[in-house]
Every structure is written in C-alpha cells, then in structure tokens.
Amino acid sequence: MLTNLEEHDAIVRAPDVIASVRDLKIHFRGKRGMVHAVDGISFDIRDGETLGLVGETGCGKSVTARAFLRLVQTPPGVYAGGSITFRPRRVCDDCSGVGCRECDGTGRVAAHCPACGGKGCRTCGGTGEETVDLLSIPDAQMRALRGNRIAMIFQDPGKALNPGLTVRDQISEVFLQHRTAEILAAAGVSPNDVLLRRQASQKSRAFEKMLLAVPPLRSGRNRVDAALDTMVADALAQTQIPNPRKVMDRYPHELSGGMRQRVMIAQALACNPDLLIADEPTTALDVTVQARILELIRELQQRHKTAVLYISHDLSLVRRVCDRVMVMYAGRVAETATSQQLFRRPTHPYTRGLLGALPGRGAHRGRLAAIDGTVPELVDPPAACRFVGRCPDEVAACSRTDPPMVEIEPEHAAACFVHAPPGKAAATRPVRTP
Amino acid sequence: MQIRDYILRRLMVLPLLIIGTSIIVFVLTRVGGSPIGIYLSHEMGPEQVQQIRERFHLDDPLPVQYFYWAQGVLSGDFGWSGVSAAPVTAVFPSKLAATMELAIASGIVAVVLGIWMGTVAGARRNKWPDHVIRVVSIAGASLPLFWFAIVLLIVFWVHLGWFPIGRSDPVIFDSIAHPTGFYTIDALIALSPRAFWDAIWHLILPAIALGYGATAIVARMMRSSLVEELQEDYVEAARAKGLPERLVLKRHARRNALIPTVTVIGLTFGFLLQGTVVAEIIFRWPGLGRWMADAVLRGDQATIMAYVMFASILFLFVNLVVDVVYAYLDRRVVLGE
Ligand SMILES: Nc1ncnc2c1ncn2[C@@H]1O[C@H](COP(=O)(O)OP(=O)(O)OP(=O)(O)O)[C@@H](O)[C@H]1O
Ligand code: SF4
Ligand SMILES: [Mg+2]
Numbered sequence: 183m184l185t186n187l188e189e190h191d192a193i194v195r196a197p198d199v200i201a202s203v204r205d206l207k208i209h210f211r212g213k214r215g216m217v218h219a220v221d222g223i224s225f226d227i228r229d230g231e232t233l234g235l236v237g238e239t240g241c242g243k244s245v246t247a248r249a250f251l252r253l254v255q256t257p258p259g260v261y262a263g264g265s266i267t268f269r270p271r272r273v274c275d276d277c278s279g280v281g282c283r284e285c286d287g288t289g290r291v292a293a294h295c296p297a298c299g300g301k302g303c304r305t306c307g308g309t310g311e312e313t314v315d316l317l318s319i320p321d322a323q324m325r326a327l328r329g330n331r332i333a334m335i336f337q338d339p340g341k342a343l344n345p346g347l348t349v350r351d352q353i354s355e356v357f358l359q360h361r362t363a364e365i366l367a368a369a370g371v372s373p374n375d376v377l378l379r380r381q382a383s384q385k386s387r388a389f390e391k392m393l394l395a396v397p398p399l400r401s402g403r404n405r406v407d408a409a410l411d412t413m414v415a416d417a418l419a420q421t422q423i424p425n426p427r428k429v430m431d432r433y434p435h436e437l438s439g440g441m442r443q444r445v446m447i448a449q450a451l452a453c454n455p456d457l458l459i460a461d462e463p464t465t466a467l468d469v470t471v472q473a474r475i476l477e478l479i480r481e482l483q484q485r486h487k488t489a490v491l492y493i494s495h496d497l498s499l500v501r502r503v504c505d506r507v508m509v510m511y512a513g514r515v516a517e518t519a520t521s522q523q524l525f526r527r528p529t530h531p532y533t534r535g536l537l538g539a540l541p542g543r544g545a546h547r548g549r550l551a552a553i554d555g556t557v558p559e560l561v562d563p564p565a566a567c568r569f570v571g572r573c574p575d576e577v578a579a580c581s582r583t584d585p586p587m588v589e590i591e592p593e594h595a596a597a598c599f600v601h602a603p604p605g606k607a608a609a610t611r612p613v614r615t616p
Numbered sequence: 617m618q619i620r621d622y623i624l625r626r627l628m629v630l631p632l633l634i635i636g637t638s639i640i641v642f643v644l645t646r647v648g649g650s651p652i653g654i655y656l657s658h659e660m661g662p663e664q665v666q667q668i669r670e671r672f673h674l675d676d677p678l679p680v681q682y683f684y685w686a687q688g689v690l691s692g693d694f695g696w697s698g699v700s701a702a703p704v705t706a707v708f709p710s711k712l713a714a715t716m717e718l719a720i721a722s723g724i725v726a727v728v729l730g731i732w733m734g735t736v737a738g739a740r741r742n743k744w745p746d747h748v749i750r751v752v753s754i755a756g757a758s759l760p761l762f763w764f765a766i767v768l769l770i771v772f773w774v775h776l777g778w779f780p781i782g783r784s785d786p787v788i789f790d791s792i793a794h795p796t797g798f799y800t801i802d803a804l805i806a807l808s809p810r811a812f813w814d815a816i817w818h819l820i821l822p823a824i825a826l827g828y829g830a831t832a833i834v835a836r837m838m839r840s841s842l843v844e845e846l847q848e849d850y851v852e853a854a855r856a857k858g859l860p861e862r863l864v865l866k867r868h869a870r871r872n873a874l875i876p877t878v879t880v881i882g883l884t885f886g887f888l889l890q891g892t893v894v895a896e897i898i899f900r901w902p903g904l905g906r907w908m909a910d911a912v913l914r915g916d917q918a919t920i921m922a923y924v925m926f927a928s929i930l931f932l933f934v935n936l937v938v939d940v941v942y943a944y945l946d947r948r949v950v951l952g953e
C-alpha cells in the first residue's frame with residue numbers, strides 16, 4: 183500500500199502514530215488564482231490522543247479535516263501534494279469489538295499488512311501492520327474507511343442530519359454499510375442468504391424489497407430489521423440518550439440541538455472508529471449544552487481510546503480537552519506543543535496573540551478576534567512567513583523565506599525566525615515529529 | 617394536525633369553492649351572449665322561438681336562471697349538449713375517459729422522464745448530460761404545443777406513418793367491450809393484447825406532444841432543487857458515513873429534492889389539462905377538450921358549463937392531493953398554517 187517509503191518513515195517507525203500528514207497541500211481554483219488553503223503542513227496524530235487544531239476562521243482547519251475523509255470537493259479543490267498515511271485497525275477477534283484484555287479494552291487490534299499477512303515485510307517496514315495513503319487509495323477502499331475507521335462529527339447537527347429520514351434510518355446506514363456480517367450474525371441469518379445479505383448491506387433494489395415484503399421471506403427481513411434496531415439503540419444508549427427506542431423513530435427537527443448532536447456522535451462512534459474528527463462540535467449549541475456534549479465526547483474517547491482531531495476556535499475548550507495542540511495560520515502550522523507547554527510557554531507570536539484574546543484579558547468569549555488585521559489573501563502566496571504584516575516582532579528575514587518548524591523543547595516546535603531561530607536548535611537536534 | 621383531519625377540513629371547504637366558481641362562470645358565459653342559438657333552426661317562426669325562450673327561462677333575471685341551472689345540476693341534469701345532440705350527462709363520461717387517459721399518459725411521461733432527466737442533470741452538473749438535457753428542456757418549455765404537435769404529426773404520421781391518429785382502430789374498437797372508457801384498461805379487462813397495443817399506439821404521439829412541455833418544467837425544477845440539496849451538509853455527512861454515491865443521491869439528496877418538485881408536478885397537471893384542448897384537436901382525440909372547443913365555437917353554453925365545472929373541481933382536487941403529498945414528503949410542514 184505504501185508508495186513512497188522514505189517519506190512515511192515517521193509512521194512506520196513510531197508504532198503509536200495512527201495518522202501521519204506530510205507536506206499536505208490543498209488548493210482551490212479561484213477567480214484570481216490558486217487559493218493555497220492548506221499549504222504544506224505536516225503533523226502526526228497518535229493513538230488515543232486528542233489533538234486540538236486551532237486558528238482563526240479561514241486558516242484551513244476544516245479543509246485539513248475533510249482531507250482525512252478525502253471529502254474536499256474537487257473541483258474547485260485540488261490535492262496539490264503531500265500524503266496522509268493512516269493505520270486502520272480491525273475488530274478484535276477475541277471480543278468481537280466489545281473490548282477485552284487482548285485489545286486493551288478498545289475492541290480494536292492492528293490490521294495485518296496485506297503484503298505479508300502480518301509477518302513484516304518491506305512494504306510495512308517490518309511492523310506487519312497495514313498502512314494506507316488516504317489520498318491515493320481507490321475510492322471503494324476510501325468508502326470502506328469512511329464512517330468505519332475514520333468518522334466525523336459536524337459543526338451543526340441541525341444541518342448535518344437529513345431532515346427527511348428518522349434517526350433510526352440515519353444510524354442504520356452506518357451499520358448497513360460497514361457491519362453487514364455482524365447484522366446477519368445477530369439476526370441468526372446465514373451469510374449465504376443472498377437476498378438478506380443484500381438487504382443488510384443496503385444493496386437491495388426495488389423488486390428485492392418487494393420480494394422481502396411477502397410472507398415466507400418477510401420473517402427473515404424482520405429478523406434483520408430487529409437486529410439492526412438493537413444495534414442502533416445500543417449506539418444511542420452509549421451517548422446517554424434517554425429512551426433510545428423512542429428517539430429512533432423521531433425526525434431530526436423533533437429533537438433539541440443537544441439531542442441532535444448526541445445522535446451525530448452515536449452515528450460517528452457506531453463502528454468504533456480509530457480516528458474521530460470533530461469539526462467545532464459544540465459551536466452551534468447552547469452554552470449550557472456545550473459542556474455536556476464535550477464531556478460526552480471526552481468520556482467516549484477515553485473509554486474506546488479513540489484518537490480525536492478536535493477543531494475549535496475556543497482556546498479555553500482546547501485547553502480542557504486536548505492532549506496536544508496544533509496552531510494553524512493561513513494554511514501553515516505555526517506551532518505544535520502539548521497543551522501544558524502551549525499555555526505555559528507560547529512561542530509563536532500568533533499563538534501569543536491568540537492567548538491574548540482569551541477571556542479575562544479584555545476580549546470577548548474566547549473568540550480569536552483580538553489580533554489586529556485579518557488572515558491574508560491565500561492566493562499564490564510568496565515565500566515568506568504568513569504572519570508578516572500582523573506580527574509585532576517582524577524582522578527582515580521574515581519576508582524573504584518561509585520559517586521552518588524548529589523544535590524548542592521535546593514535543594514543542596514552532597515556525598518563527600525570531601522566537602524559534604533555526605540555527606541553534608535545529609542544527610544540534612533534528613526535528614522529530616513536530 | 618393529523619393528515620386525515622386536514623384532508624377532511626379541506627374537503628368541507630370544497631363545496632363552497634365549487635359553488636363560487638359556478639356562479640362566476642355562469643355569469644361570464646351569459647354575459648358573453650344568449651345561449652339560444654344552439655336550439656334554433658331556420659324553420660322556426662317567432663312563436664317557436666318565444667316558446668324556447670320560455671322553456672329555458674331565458675327571459676328571467678340572471679340569478680333566477682342560475683337557480684334553475686343549479687337545480688338541474690343537483691338533480692343530475694346538466695342540460696342539452698347542442699354539439700353532441702344528446703344530454704350532457706350521456707356524452708360526458710366517454711369524453712372524460714378519453715381526456716383523462718391522455719392527460720394521465722402525458723402526466724406519466726412528464727413525471728417519469730422529468731424526474732429522471734432532472735436527476736441526471738443535477739447529479740452531473742455542468743457535464744455533457746447536463747448540457748444535453750438543458751437544451752432538450754429549454755426547447756420543451758419554449759416551443760408552443762401546437763407547433764410541436766403539428767411537427768410530430770407531420771413527421772410520424774404523414775411522412776413516416778409510424779403512428780396513427782385518432783383514438784383507436786374502428787375494427788379493434790368494435791372487437792371488445794368498453795366498460796371504463798379507458799381503452800388501455802378496457803383492453804386489459806378483455807385480455808386482448810391486440811386492443812391494448814392499439815390503445816397504446818394511438819396514445820404515444822399525443823402523450824409525447826402534450827407531455828413534453830410538462831417534462832421540461834419538471835426536469836428543470838428537479839435539477840435545480842437537486843443541485844441545491846447536493847450542497848447541503850447532510851449530503852457530505854452521508855458521504856462521510858461511507859455511503860456509495862448511488863445512495864447519497866437516491867436516499868438523501870433526491871428524496872428532499874422531490875419536495876419542491878411535487879408542487880410543480882401538481883401545477884403541471886393543470887397545465888396538461890389546458891393543453892388537452894390543442895392536442896385533442898390536432899390528433900383528433902375525441903375528448904373533453906375537443907368537445908369544449910366545438911361548444912365554444914357554437915355557443916353551446918350547457919356544454920361549456922359542464923366542462924368548466926369539471927375542470928375547476930379537478931383543479932381543486934389536484935391541489936389538495938399535492939398538499940397532502942407535500943406534507944407527507946416533508947415532515948417539517950405543519951399542516952393548516
Ligand atoms: N469549497 C471551497 N471552494 C473554494 N475555496 C474554499 C472552499 N473551501 C474552503 N476554501 C478556502 O479554504 C480556506 C480555508 O477554509 P476552511 O473552511 O478550512 O477554514 P476554517 O479554518 O475551517 O475556518 P472556520 O473557522 O471558519 O471554519 C478558506 O479561506 C477558503 O478560501
Ligand atoms: S517569522 Fe517573523 S513574521 Fe513570522 S511570526 Fe516570526 S517574527 Fe513574526
Ligand atoms: Mg471550519
């Protein structure tokens with residue numbers, strides 16, 4: 183699967199990294215030229231961690247998030263370079279996903295490298311585990327990962343749920359798409375029953391549905407439906423929705439915002455994904471509900487040891503929820519650090535500006551509005567620090583070349599000529615995972 | 617409100633609307649001229665004319681005349697159709713069946729073809745299928761029906777001879793019974809494949825001619841609402857779940873795109889009924905439209921009134937059905953508001 187071994191050695195060597203982005207570039211064809219929405223970013227997501235992604239509006243957070251699911255619309259988007267390597271897991275054989283000692287309670291175990299079947303070969307760098315490049319695998323393989331190994335929670339659950347389908351219909355789809363074998367097993371149906379297998383993978387055409395509605399075949403269909411209902415109810419119960427069986431029959435507009443987001447979460451976590459992408463999951467909710475939803479995500483994340491890419495405007499939330507934080511500015515990474523480091527010792531002037539905008543320091547409600555100026559035009563940007571023009575500490579070098587990511591202390595790196603000068607640190611200690 | 621209660625309430629208002637319509641139409645036709653011409657002949661003298669005036673209450677004030685007309689209608693008497701030389705009620709059912717068969721056939725063409733074309737065009741926006749469909753539907757929406765009908769007639773009947781005109785082959789018509797007046801259904805009841813194909817064969821040209829404009833309207837509406845739905849977040853969320861594009865389109869986007877389209881389909885049915893007049897005249901289809909056209913030309917007011925009453929009741933009914941279907945498709949619609 184792995185195409186260019188040298189570029190991906192980070193993920194291959196580090197067994198705790200589950201996704202690894204290298205020099206990712208996503209551009210949009212605009213009227214006035216190429217918009218470099220994401221312009222060469224690199225970072226890793228480690229197994230089970232919550233990585234926060236912050237930055238002002240328009241700096242490329244959502245585009246980065248969508249790239250993991252390869253959902254950036256092309257056109258107008260262009261995947262202009264780089265890679266996202268991902269190490270998908272599979273359901274644990276010993277506990278079939280419930281969680282046991284073999285799988286450390288996660289219900290997931292490493293998937294074997296298809297080239298060597300787990301023995302270790304050149305393709306997998308000797309680890310025996312499957313690694314895929316999300317930007318180059320075929321569409322069918324990508325679809326098999328979406329909603330299954332990588333899931334997404336959207337900002338506004340009122341818009342991201344289909345108004346015309348019940349909660350049951352919408353959550354069932356995830357199981358039907360990715361858990362056909364389990365549905366059939368739970369229904370006590372032989373996997374060789376073609377008609378029911380097609381039903382349990384939503385492949386049935388109109389005439390098959392009609393066939394399944396007549397008496398001798400109907401009982402099988404009803405068993406499949408009942409098994410599916412149980413799975414949907416269990417998924418909903420996980421998110422502490424009271425009375426899941428009743429909620430299942432509701433349409434999204436009949437639920438409150440908080441309930442809808444719980445439904446979204448239930449849907450996203452239905453298949454116990456390895457990576458959950460949460461793009462501002464609480465921004466559209468009432469303040470009172472926000473905290474509860476956040477706790478819920480945190481709790482489920484810890485129980486299943488799911489890795490989370492948590493996107494937010496709100497630095498105070500990020501501080502509470504995330505293990506590590508990555509600050510993005512104008513399509514570039516400005517700084518990466520553990521949460522503690524970032525708040526204790528912010529290095530990049532942009533990060534400092536953001537922190538200055540935190541509540542209690544004269545700005546409104548954690549929004550990142552206190553830095554003067556706006557994100558620059560991303561149309562065909564020149565080689566220079568993107569923060570030039572807004573930066574208080576600017577020097578001549580800033581407008582000549584891009585500042586490289588430089589490690590300041592372990593786990594903490596920034597891209598700034600003044601505050602993370604490339605000379606010293608980088609020369610003596612090569613940058614590990616930024 | 618429950619859908620059932622809503623339907624009941626709408627049905628209760630229906631009679632008032634119908635009475636109102638009948639008054640307006642009655643007054644308008646009478647204002648247009650006296651209906652007496654249809655009953656006269658050259659041999660009649662002044663006394664006989666006066667007799668007829670009295671027999672049909674033509675000298676009474678308009679409200680009284682309306683009262684007599686309404687009384688007749690309530691007892692099942694719509695008057696004498698001059699153009700058919702028979703009571704209106706005796707001729708009406710077979711004409712109605714002819715028109716409905718044509719309107720339904722073109723309605724099916726419009727709905728099936730229109731939704732299909734709109735879906736393909738919307739899903740492949742700005743690709744070649746979209747461009748082809750756009751040209752086809754712009755033509756459909758802008759070509760006048762009579763022109764398109766005559767072109768079809770000249771090409772497929774006069775030159776190629778592939779399709780017949782009229783409603784059926786007389787020999788085949790006589791070979792089976794006609795309990796419903798819908799020739800396709802009659803043929804099915806009689807289990808006669810020959811009669812069935814004959815009925816379909818005669819339907820094709822007029823149904824295409826009549827349905828083309830409606831197809832274009834449905835297709836354009838479907839395309840634009842599908843394009844809009846495809847931009848919605850829930851479509852991306854459906855993709856993020858791993859659904860194949862086929863299901864994203866069918867189960868998610870198309871379903872919601874159908875909601876505004878259904879409204880258009882309802883309006884289109886009124887449009888189709890209007891068109892039957894032209895289509896029936898050109899293709900010699902013995903339906904209500906042609907009957908009505910004859911009646912207008914000859915001042916046959918009993919026939920005109922019968923036709924207008926039918927058309928308005930049908931229109932009200934179609935509107936009701938559209939509202940109910942709309943409410944069913946879109947659970948967010950609160951009925952009665
Ligand atoms: N579909 C698109 N077409 C054209 N340009 C786009 C598209 N999507 C994103 N962009 C460009 O990419 C840039 C980054 O967008 P993105 O949505 O990732 O920002 P963000 O960081 O998520 O902002 P926000 O906090 O507002 O969600 C935008 O400024 C925009 O110019
Ligand atoms: S590189 Fe220069 S302009 Fe960029 S953040 Fe550092 S000091 Fe400011
Ligand atoms: Mg965003």
Ligand SMILES: [Zn+2]
Nearest residue numbers: 274277282285
């Ligand atoms: Zn296990």
Ligand SMILES: [Zn+2]
Nearest residue numbers: 295298303306
């Ligand atoms: Zn291998």
